[in-house]
Amino acid sequence: MPDTITQSIQDYLKHIYELNEHGGSASTNDIAIRLNIAPASVTGMLQKLASATPPLVIYKKHQGVTLTKNGEKAALEVIRHHRLLETFLVTTLGYSWDEVHREADKLEHVISEDFEARMAEALGHPTRDPHGELIPTADLVMPVDESCPLASLRTDETATVRRVSDDDPALLRHLREIGVVPEVKIVVKSYSEFDGNLTLQVEGQKSNVVLGTAVTSQVFVDK
Amino acid sequence: MPDTITQSIQDYLKHIYELNEHGGSASTNDIAIRLNIAPASVTGMLQKLASATPPLVIYKKHQGVTLTKNGEKAALEVIRHHRLLETFLVTTLGYSWDEVHREADKLEHVISEDFEARMAEALGHPTRDPHGELIPTADLVMPVDESCPLASLRTDETATVRRVSDDDPALLRHLREIGVVPEVKIVVKSYSEFDGNLTLQVEGQKSNVVLGTAVTSQVFVDK
DNA sequence: AATAAAATTTAGGCTAGACTAAATTTTACA
C-alpha cells in the first residue's frame, strides 16, 4: 500500500472508479468537476498517485487515468462503506433516500473495519443500497451489474427497476413520488422519437407517467 | 464564529474543556500530551485560537488557556456528538463499552446536526453515555455533575456508581467484570491508610473486591 | 537569593493539497 491513503486520495479513487465504469479512462477534467477543484490540482494528484508505491493509478500525460488493482481495492473499500452507510442510515435512523448521500460521503472515510462489519451484520449482509446500487462484497469484489438505462426501452417492453442514480436529491424525491423505485415493474406504453419521452405504466400507480431522457437516463432496469 | 472550526480545532477545544473542568486553565504541556503532539505546536494553535474572530480561548503567555463562551459552545457540540455516538454504537451496533471510544473520536467530527438529532431521538434523548458521563443538552448546556471519586469514600459509606473514566479500555473491561458499572450500589467495607485500597461490596456480586487508587480515582459515585 | 530543571515560546522548516496564470498539447472543424 502507499504511504497513507488520505481522505482526499480516497475521494479521488472513488470518483476515478466511477468514471472508469463508463468510458475507459478518467479525464483530468471530469475528475476536477466531480471533486469541485481546479484541473491543475488534479494533475498534481494523479502524478502522485501514479508514482506511489505501489501505484494506485496508471497515468499517461493527456490521456487520463485508470485504477491499478491496488487502487481499485481502495476505491471499492470506500464504495462499500458508502453504500452500507446509506442502507444503515435509512433502516436505522429513518433517513429518506434523498438525504443519505451527503452524510455517507463524510462518514465513509472515517468508519473502522469493525464498524463496517457490524453494519453489514446488522443489515443482514445486503447486496444493494437504498437506490438499488450494488454493494461490493466484504472481500472487495463488485458484483456484475446487468441493468440497462430505462431510456433504452421501447414501446411494449416490460422491465423491473433495479437502481437509480443517487446524486440528485430532487430527482430522487420525484422518483419516489411517482413510484419509480427499485424492484418495481414497469411497462413502456409509448416512446416519442422526437424528444425521447417514455410513457410508462408503473406497478402500483393508478395513472401513467411521461418521463424525459433527463430522468430515464438516470434509471436502470432489468428486462 | 471563527473562519472555520476544523477537526483539529475541535480536538483542541474538546481537550481544553476537559482540562478546564479539573484545574482552572489548561497548560500547553497537558494539551500536547492529550493530543500527542509537540508542545511548540500547541503554542502556535493557542495563539491562533485566541486571535480568531470571535476568540475561542483566552490565552496569556506561560499561563495556559481557558475557553471563551464561543469556544465552550464548540467544545460542547463535539462532546455531545461523542457521547451520543457512544450510546448509539452500544445500543444499535452492539459495541461493548470499551470499544466505542476510538470510533466516536473519529465520527464526532463529521456527523451533521441532522444525524445528531436523529440519534438523540432514536435513543430517547439520553442524559448519560454508556460510561455514565453526562451528555450536553441539545442547546449545549452541560448538566451539573454531583459525583465524587470513589477514592474519597471511607469505611461503611455507601454510594451509587455514577460514571467511570472512558479512556482506558483495559480498565473498562476490568470494571465490567467486577460489576462496577453505572447505577450499581456499593458499600465500603474497609479502607487502608497505607495504600489507599478500598474493599468494596458490589451490588449483585457474590464476593467483595479490593481496589487500588489507580482504579478508585477513575470511578465516580453519588453518596 | 542563586541556580538548575521544567515549561513554554520563538524561529525556521516541512508536507499535503489546494490555487492562479501561463505554456503546451490535443481535438475539432472549416
Add this chain to the structure above:
DNA sequence: TGTAAAATTTAGTCTAGCCTAAATTTTATT
C-alpha cells in the same frame, strides 16, 4: 491541413498544522 478552442500540464504560491532546535520564562530547590 491549418488554426482556433478545449483540455491538460507546468510553474510558482498559499494555508493549515505539524516538526525540531534554540531561546526564554517560570518554578523548584538548595
